Amino acid sequence: MAVVQKSIALPRPRRPLLPAGALQAAVWILVVGLIVGPFIPMLYASARDRPLYEAGGILTLEPYRQLFSDGEFWKAWANTLQYAGLTTIMAVIGGASVAILVSRTNLVWRRAFGRLILLPILLPPLGLVLGWIVVWGPGGYLANLFSQRLHLATLAIDTIPGMSLIEASRLLPVAYMTCEAALARADSSLEDAARSAGATPSRVLRSVTIPMLRPALLNSATLIFTLAVASLGIPLLLGTARNIKFVSSYLYLQWTNAEQPDPATVSAGAMMLLVVATLLLLLRNRLLGAEARYVSIAGRAGRNAMLPLRGLRWPLAITIALYLTFSTLIPVLGLALMSVVVVLTPLVAPWKLLTWDHWHQLSTGEFHRAIVNSLEISLVGAILATALVTVATLVAHRSRFPLRKALPFVLLYPRATPGLIIGIGFFWTYLLTWGVGSWLRGSIWGIMLAFCVRNLPFAYVVMYPTLARIGEELDRAGRAAGAGWWRTCRGIVLPLLRPAIFSAFILMFVEILCDYDPALFLVKPGNEVIGTTMLSQFIQGSVGPVAALAVVQVTITLVVLGLGARLFKIGVTGGHDA
Amino acid sequence: MPEIDVAQLVKTFGDQRALDDVSFTVADGELFTLLGPSGCGKSTTLMSIAGFQTPNEGRIAVGGEAIFDASSRLNLAAERRNLGIVFQSYAVWPHMTVFDNLAFPLKVRKLSRKDLGTRVREVLELVDLAPYEKRYPHQLSGGQQQRVALGRALVYSPSVLLLDEPFSNLDAKLRERARTWVKDLQHTLGLTTIFVTHDQDEALSMSDRVLVMDGGVVQQIGTPEEVYRRPANRFVAEFVGQVNLITGTVAGHEDRNAIVDAGEAARGLRVRVDQAPQPRSSLTVAVRPEALIVEAAGDASHNTSNTLLARVTSVAFLGDHYQYELDASGLALTAQSPHQVGSTDVKVHIPPDACAVVA
Numbered sequence: 032m033a034v035v036q037k038s039i040a041l042p043r044p045r046r047p048l049l050p051a052g053a054l055q056a057a058v059w060i061l062v063v064g065l066i067v068g069p070f071i072p073m074l075y076a077s078a079r080d081r082p083l084y085e086a087g088g089i090l091t092l093e094p095y096r097q098l099f100s101d102g103e104f105w106k107a108w109a110n111t112l113q114y115a116g117l118t119t120i121m122a123v124i125g126g127a128s129v130a131i132l133v134s135r136t137n138l139v140w141r142r143a144f145g146r147l148i149l150l151p152i153l154l155p156p157l158g159l160v161l162g163w164i165v166v167w168g169p170g171g172y173l174a175n176l177f178s179q180r181l182h183l184a185t186l187a188i189d190t191i192p193g194m195s196l197i198e199a200s201r202l203l204p205v206a207y208m209t210c211e212a213a214l215a216r217a218d219s220s221l222e223d224a225a226r227s228a229g230a231t232p233s234r235v236l237r238s239v240t241i242p243m244l245r246p247a248l249l250n251s252a253t254l255i256f257t258l259a260v261a262s263l264g265i266p267l268l269l270g271t272a273r274n275i276k277f278v279s280s281y282l283y284l285q286w287t288n289a290e291q292p293d294p295a296t297v298s299a300g301a302m303m304l305l306v307v308a309t310l311l312l313l314l315r316n317r318l319l320g321a322e323a324r325y326v327s328i329a330g331r332a333g334r335n336a337m338l339p340l341r342g343l344r345w346p347l348a349i350t351i352a353l354y355l356t357f358s359t360l361i362p363v364l365g366l367a368l369m370s371v372v373v374v375l376t377p378l379v380a381p382w383k384l385l386t387w388d389h390w391h392q393l394s395t396g397e398f399h400r401a402i403v404n405s406l407e408i409s410l411v412g413a414i415l416a417t418a419l420v421t422v423a424t425l426v427a428h429r430s431r432f433p434l435r436k437a438l439p440f441v442l443l444y445p446r447a448t449p450g451l452i453i454g455i456g457f458f459w460t461y462l463l464t465w466g467v468g469s470w471l472r473g474s475i476w477g478i479m480l481a482f483c484v485r486n487l488p489f490a491y492v493v494m495y496p497t498l499a500r501i502g503e504e505l506d507r508a509g510r511a512a513g514a515g516w517w518r519t520c521r522g523i524v525l526p527l528l529r530p531a532i533f534s535a536f537i538l539m540f541v542e543i544l545c546d547y548d549p550a551l552f553l554v555k556p557g558n559e560v561i562g563t564t565m566l567s568q569f570i571q572g573s574v575g576p577v578a579a580l581a582v583v584q585v586t587i588t589l590v591v592l593g594l595g596a597r598l599f600k601i602g603v604t605g606g607h608d609a
Numbered sequence: 610m611p612e613i614d615v616a617q618l619v620k621t622f623g624d625q626r627a628l629d630d631v632s633f634t635v636a637d638g639e640l641f642t643l644l645g646p647s648g649c650g651k652s653t654t655l656m657s658i659a660g661f662q663t664p665n666e667g668r669i670a671v672g673g674e675a676i677f678d679a680s681s682r683l684n685l686a687a688e689r690r691n692l693g694i695v696f697q698s699y700a701v702w703p704h705m706t707v708f709d710n711l712a713f714p715l716k717v718r719k720l721s722r723k724d725l726g727t728r729v730r731e732v733l734e735l736v737d738l739a740p741y742e743k744r745y746p747h748q749l750s751g752g753q754q755q756r757v758a759l760g761r762a763l764v765y766s767p768s769v770l771l772l773d774e775p776f777s778n779l780d781a782k783l784r785e786r787a788r789t790w791v792k793d794l795q796h797t798l799g800l801t802t803i804f805v806t807h808d809q810d811e812a813l814s815m816s817d818r819v820l821v822m823d824g825g826v827v828q829q830i831g832t833p834e835e836v837y838r839r840p841a842n843r844f845v846a847e848f849v850g851q852v853n854l855i856t857g858t859v860a861g862h863e864d865r866n867a868i869v870d871a872g873e874a875a876r877g878l879r880v881r882v883d884q885a886p887q888p889r890s891s892l893t894v895a896v897r898p899e900a901l902i903v904e905a906a907g908d909a910s911h912n913t914s915n916t917l918l919a920r921v922t923s924v925a926f927l928g929d930h931y932q933y934e935l936d937a938s939g940l941a942l943t944a945q946s947p948h949q950v951g952s953t954d955v956k957v958h959i960p961p962d963a964c965a966v967v968a
């Protein structure tokens with residue numbers, strides 16, 4: 032059979048025009064430059080005696096000295112730590128309990144709960160907070176109703192515990208997802224064995240399930256703590272009025288509201304916050320071990336026996352349902368109601384105050400611009416960010432590029448970085464990059480870039496688990512067949528990665544649409560986005576149109592996620608796990 | 610068809626030496642097998658040849674042309690080595706039809722559409738997959754997927770073929786068939802092939818030559834007969850098939866045989882040796898169970914030397930033979946025989962030529 036020998040002359044595969052190494056290096060430099068780059072001007076700005084936009088100036092540690100001598104700053108740290116600590120405790124206990132109930136017991140409606148519990152993290156964070164304020168805030172609809180009509184005390188949400196409660200309800204899904212994934216991985220036969228050995232269900236929980244969850248608990252606690260420290264929306268909207276300052280709101284107000292704005296000191300504060308966030312991220316990596324973070328949900332087939340809850344089956348389900356109602360459903364409904372009435376007050380029945388004015392306002396001026404701008408940057412940003420992360424993930428995990436090992440850490444880094452700091456970093460960067468910088472500063476694309484960088488980790492954590500499941504032998508087979516690195520990626524890996532790419536795109540779109548804090552330092556009249564407009568208009572008191580805007584944001588988010596529903600699960604679980 | 614020359618490969622993962630000075634040469638058209646337990650470094654060796662692992666030291670040449678040389682930092686990219694490879698998982702691309710799987714290497718080589726079709730069909734014919742060209746991998750059985758992988762590795766006329774445990778995912782029946790089929794194909798094509806397996810039956814039945822490996826170190830290279838009958842050391846003896854190990858002291862020497870005293874039971878045992886051992890030194894001898902001749906104690910034949918009296922402690926019927934566990938005054942032996950021996954008291958003859966000194 033000479034057949035296989037030479038019936039047709041077979042040329043050797045050609046070398047690609049661009050060597051793979053050059054492409055890999057370009058992507059590496061771009062990713063690292065975008066993520067780490069903006070902090071360099073910030074560091075520079077924090078160590079000068081005057082702002083970068085003023086001529087002259089010398090290097091000095093004066094801004095740090097000034098910052099550290101400000102009692103307000105340390106007060107803000109004390110508040111922040113208290114806030115983040117309380118948030119972490121509530122979110123982790125809540126998330127872990129729901130995860131155990133949903134994946135290990137015979138709770139009623141557990142499937143539905145498993146999905147609905149994720150809602151707070153998918154909905155726009157700012158919108159949700161505004162919803163809380165409208166309903167439960169000082170002078171809020173239900174708060175008034177309960178106290179004036181029913182003479183029931185409600186929780187004052189403008190206190191540190193109150194604000195923590197809102198933050199915890201936003202971050203509870205993070206703990207839920209981490210624990211749920213850990214439980215799905217863990218062999219439930221461990222629990223079955225304990226039961227066979229005579230342990231009662233509650234004993235099994237205490238002695239087997241919860242100890243098994245310890246790494247997941249530590250991991251999510253660190254992440255939640257970091258995210259709470261970084262949080263700006265709640266501190267700004269609820270704390271400022273009561274003069275409770277947090278590090279993030281302190282820095283923001285120092286920058287915007289002070290009679291004598293001092294960018295150098297703010298940058299110094301931002302550097303300090305960045306260092307804290309980085310240390311927390313390193314701590315978390317320590318806790319996790321390098322790769323364990325990503326152990327894919329290797330579906331352990333076989334339905335495990337559920338721990339029977341007996342008499343608690345219904346009461347627990349009702350508790351979760353009530354929690355979801357109060358923390359998510361009611362705030363969203365409150366926003367919707369708020370957007371169609373003149374004022375929302377328990378004294379007058381809402382239907383007597385109906386109006387479409389707020390909605391009409393959305394079609395003009397700043398509100399209209401904000402919606403258009405947000406949609407534009409979400410679409411373009413999601414495409415660009417997804418493309419970049421896709422290639423970067425391939426370089427990180429499917430290439431021999433010498434510096435590839437740094438990429439996963441760098442790609443996850445912005446997740447732990449307060450959006451505020453990213454905003455400050457980009458502000459200084461644009462200021463120092465002449466023509467390009469000033470064009471970016473003057474257009475919505477500058478904001479888009481900051482939002483993209485901030486949200487890159489989401490695309491990565493969606494992409495990586497899928498890539499890890501695509502056996503490396505598949506691309507090796509491509510290489511052996513004569514295809515170069517990029518040809519193999521295009522022909523083999525990318526087509527197989529398509530569902531994850533799509534999920535990453537959906538998630539990026541939603542995250543960019545809902546993001547706001549990096550833009551606070553970059554926004555200018557004309558390039559507003561939904562988040563910044565909501566914040567500034569709310570502070571100025573136009574609550575009705577802001578509610579309408581929030582409803583628009585929630586609706587777009589739900590519609591887009593619904594469109595991606597086929598891949599909903601992967602988008603969500605991957606998305607917030609890391 | 611070129612020969613493959615692998616010289617002094619060393620590969621470390623951290624402190625672990627996965628390959629420790631591995632050298633061998635595969636002759637043109639030969640089917641050469643790397644045999645060893647899981648984790649011994651077979652895949653690492655194969656992947657070093659294919660260009661997916663970079664050894665720390667050593668040199669690899671195909672057809673006289675170096676493709677890897679640690680000393681001159683030469684490391685030809687995998688895609689430029691023109692080797693055919695079949696992975697353990699087959700690595701058939703799930704998003705492509707059978708046809709497209711085979712067409713990909715040709716597209717990379719920018720073959721014209723017409724030539725490409727002709728060539729792919731030719732190879733599909735060769736691997737008995739012509740009727741399945743439009744199917745997707747998930748619509749194929751394991752055996753068929755494996756043939757897709759093989760076809761894909763052959764379609765671009767690679768200079769050598771590398772097979773990494775290609776049969777380990779097939780069930781026992783299919784595996785036997787696939788072995789013969791691959792062996793025949795390799796033979797007809799005259800393709801220089803390196804085959805990796807941890808299954809000694811597979812290695813012995815298919816190979817022209819076998820390399821036995823353990824802990825990253827080459828233990829023995831030889832024909833299947835040599836490796837089986839004259840294992841170079843204890844590891845090879847035990848890994849390749851069942852074996853009886855008899856340890857004793859050298860009492861003397863006569864012709865080409867050493868005389869070994871192995872306890873009470875086997876005094877004056879004659880054992881074939883290549884060179885005379887040190888008198889009074891300790892010696893371990895390997896004998897295959899089927900080389901032992903077992904007879905009822907009363908039989909007259911084999912009443913010569915090297916015959917021990919033993920008691921049968923258990924018998925198992927294994928279809929084509931019986932397996933006896935024997936106790937020869939304290940020396941435990943395993944023997945195989947096609948015949949049933951009627952009594953529990955037996956004579957065991959150990960042919961001197963069937964003995965290999967392994968330590």
Ligand SMILES: Nc1ncnc2c1ncn2[C@@H]1O[C@H](COP(=O)(O)OP(=O)(O)O)[C@@H](O)[C@H]1O
Pocket residue numbers: 622627645646647648649650651652653654
């Ligand atoms: N990428 C790797 N990193 C660390 N150790 C590895 C890696 N690949 C293989 N090894 C180790 O090298 C040894 C040889 O592996 P391998 O060549 O795959 O063995 P096998 O003979 O089963 O194919 C094993 O001990 C394995 O643990």
Ligand SMILES: [Mg+2]
Pocket residue numbers: 648651652653774
């Ligand atoms: Mg292997």
